[in-house]
Amino acid sequence: MAIKVFLLVTACVTLQMVAAAKNKGGSSLPTKTFRGDATFTTPGLGACGKVNREGQLVVALNRQQYGNFADSREGPWCGQCLRVTSDKFGTSVVVEVVDRAEGREGHIVLSEAAFKKLASTDEGRINVSYKLVDC
Numbered sequence: 001m002a003i004k005v006f007l008l009v010t011a012c013v014t015l016q017m018v019a020a021a022k023n024k025g026g027s028s029l030p031t032k033t034f035r036g037d038a039t040f041t042t043p044g045l046g047a048c049g050k051v052n053r054e055g056q057l058v059v060a061l062n063r064q065q066y067g068n069f070a071d072s073r074e075g076p077w078c079g080q081c082l083r084v085t086s087d088k089f090g091t092s093v094v095v096e097v098v099d100r101a102e103g104r105e106g107h108i109v110l111s112e113a114a115f116k117k118l119a120s121t122d123e124g125r126i127n128v129s130y131k132l133v134d135c
């Protein structure tokens, strides 16, 4: 019985380690839910090195969370996806991290197309929660 429990615990820990390690570059990103606020912009060349166009569901992450790298394209969040949910409307959208943004921790800048999945652009700025998910 004790052995079975031990094996089960070991299996769970191993699975969690695999889940945490699968990010690009082998770095593990936090899987917790972040709280903050979102604005929007027209995407262009992002810090992750790709040119992004209007209509794409993408996001820029605040500088603190993005991290500092000699080459910003090496940011471990690049190419990862976040599920962003509006507090007020309960709407959500999955967006790819392609850029970094100014602003305090928790601030994100969505493409206009992504923002529109959450709220009217008349809202300007909305409170959100966001979390790492599979793309």
Ligand SMILES: *[C@@H]1O[C@H](CO)[C@@H](O)[C@H](O)[C@H]1NC(C)=O
Pocket (backbone or CB within 6 Å): 127
């Ligand atoms: C957004 O969140 C901030 C910080 O939690 C809070 O002070 C503010 O009242 C919220 N705004 C709205 C419109 O809910």
